[in-house]
Amino acid sequence: MKTMTHLLAATALAASAxxxxxxxxxxxxxxxxxxxxxxxxxxxxxxxGEATGGEVEIKTHPNGSLFPGADIKRAVQTGQALIGERLLxxxxxxxxxxxxxxxxxxATSFDxxxxxxxxxxxxxxxxxxxxxxxYLYSVPWPPQGLYTKKxxxxxxxxxxxxxxxxxxATARLAELAxxxxxxxxxxxxxxxxATGVAESFVSSGSTGYDEKVWEHLTNFYQVDAWLPxxxxxxxxxxxxxxxxxxxxxxxxxxxxxxxxxxxxxxELTQFYLDGLxxxxxxxxxxxxELKAGLQDIGATMTEExxxxxxxxxxxxxxxxxxx
Ligand code: PCA
Numbered sequence: 276m277k278t279m280t281h282l283l284a285a286t287a288l289a290a291s292a293x294x295x296x297x298x299x300x301x302x303x304x305x306x307x308x309x310x311x312x313x314x315x316x317x318x319x320x321x322x323x324g325e326a327t328g329g330e331v332e333i334k335t336h337p338n339g340s341l342f343p344g345a346d347i348k349r350a351v352q353t354g355q356a357l358i359g360e361r362l363l364x365x366x367x368x369x370x371x372x373x374x375x376x377x378x379x380x381x382a383t384s385f386d387x388x389x390x391x392x393x394x395x396x397x398x399x400x401x402x403x404x405x406x407x408x409x410y411l412y413s414v415p416w417p418p419q420g421l422y423t424k425k426x427x428x429x430x431x432x433x434x435x436x437x438x439x440x441x442x443x444a445t446a447r448l449a450e451l452a453x454x455x456x457x458x459x460x461x462x463x464x465x466x467x468x469a470t471g472v473a474e475s476f477v478s479s480g481s482t483g484y485d486e487k488v489w490e491h492l493t494n495f496y497q498v499d500a501w502l503p504x505x506x507x508x509x510x511x512x513x514x515x516x517x518x519x520x521x522x523x524x525x526x527x528x529x530x531x532x533x534x535x536x537x538x539x540x541x542e543l544t545q546f547y548l549d550g551l552x553x554x555x556x557x558x559x560x561x562x563x564e565l566k567a568g569l570q571d572i573g574a575t576m577t578e579e580x581x582x583x584x585x586x587x588x589x590x591x592x593x594x595x596x597x598x
Contacts, residue, residue, distance in 0.1 A: 276422050299332045300357040300513070305344030306461055307485050308337040311543055312414055312505045315536035316360055319412075319507070322528035327521050333358060339462040348508075357513040363399075363413075363506045372402050373584035375591055376415070376504045377444035378580050379573030382595065385541050386435065388415040388502040396593040398587050399506075409514040412529040414536030415502040417479040417544040421561070421569075423494045424474050430568030439464060439473035442503070446575065451572045461486065463464040467490065480547030480558075481540075491556025496561040497548075498569055507532070 287460060295424065302320060313335065316386050320333035336342075338507050342350045347359040348366060366373030375395040376382070382391040400410045427433055430452045438454040440446035441461070454475065459467045467473040468491035475492075479502075483495060514522065525553035548558050561569065581588055 295447040297330050299334055300359045302335045303331050303341040303347045303356050304337045304360045305339050306337055310485055311539040315532050319528050319532035323525055326524035326528055331521055341388050344460045348389055351420040354510050357495045358509045360505050360507045365442040365504050374397055374444055375502050377442055379500050379576050383499045390598055395591045403508055407511045408508040409511050411507045411509055412533035413504040413506040415504050417481050417539055418499040419477050419479055419501055420498045421475050421496040422483055422492050424492045426494055428562050429564040436475045437466055437473050439476035445477050447576055448572055480551055484547040489556045493556060495551050495556055496559045500563055
């Protein structure tokens with residue numbers, strides 16, 4: 276008991292001598308450690324450690340090792356983890372606004388992705404705050420294309436295909452193309468392809484490259500449908516518990532990470548496509564018929580999103596288009 280008292284006294288003394296208690300925050304990530312998003316998160320974490328003089332240390336846990344992708348948002352909301360990265364469009368069933376970055380053919384270039392993110396940010400920050408989350412930064416994936424295991428020249432050729440979806444938009448696209456959607460995290464993708472649970476999907480060259488999908492698939496069509504984002508957010512209570520100086524340091528690191536992630540995504544787009552080719556895949560734009568069919572589906576999905584997202588959604592799209 277005596278030792279315990281001494282220990283407590285010593286701890287209290289040490290704590291009062293420091294400007295703030297050093298904290299370590301676990302940061303779950305859904306994608307592999309070698310993925311550019313995970314690398315960006317690692318340099319963000321290093322920046323935070325340095326900029327706060329070690330008062331806030333962040334430890335990244337890639338590849339769904341701490342929480343699978345689908346659970347990361349909830350984990351950070353409830354404080355099981357204090358910071359995390361998530362493909363927020365996967366939560367569009369909860370609130371359509373989360374799907375602002377997956378509206379087909381609305382923002383199909385990096386520049387437009389940045390513009391759309393700016394237009395959506397005020398609403399997105401509010402929505403996240405209402406869920407006990409503070410927005411830090413977000414980074415787009417390269418443009419989304421279609422992976423198949425045979426040549427396809429029209430949407431009709433896709434009918435009946437087992438399709439891996441990663442969010443509500445990809446699932447809806449599958450339904451409209453009469454495919455069979457199944458929700459699968461990237462960490463489980465190669466296994467799903469190997470076992471035939473999935474035989475097609477929409478994603479970037481990045482995920483196809485990470486998961487070596489040339490072992491199972493033959494074609495990548497450069498549809499450039501949209502550029503979804505991974506968003507990094509922090510538990511709002513933890514954020515409010517920081518000092519102004521710590522918050523400013525973390526915000527600065529978030530800005531640098533956003534710029535670094537965007538630059539990497541741009542630079543690596545062609546590298547990933549070359550990697551798919553080296554793996555033996557055909558990488559090509561879709562033919563006219565396939566393109567037109569996907570654009571029809573995109574028009575339906577855009578209407579549906581606008582009606583689900585209401586006035587807030589409409590003002591995001593209007594503000595994006597007018598800038
Ligand atoms: N890769 C992620 C989401 C978008 C992307 O390009 C995935 O397939 O899970």
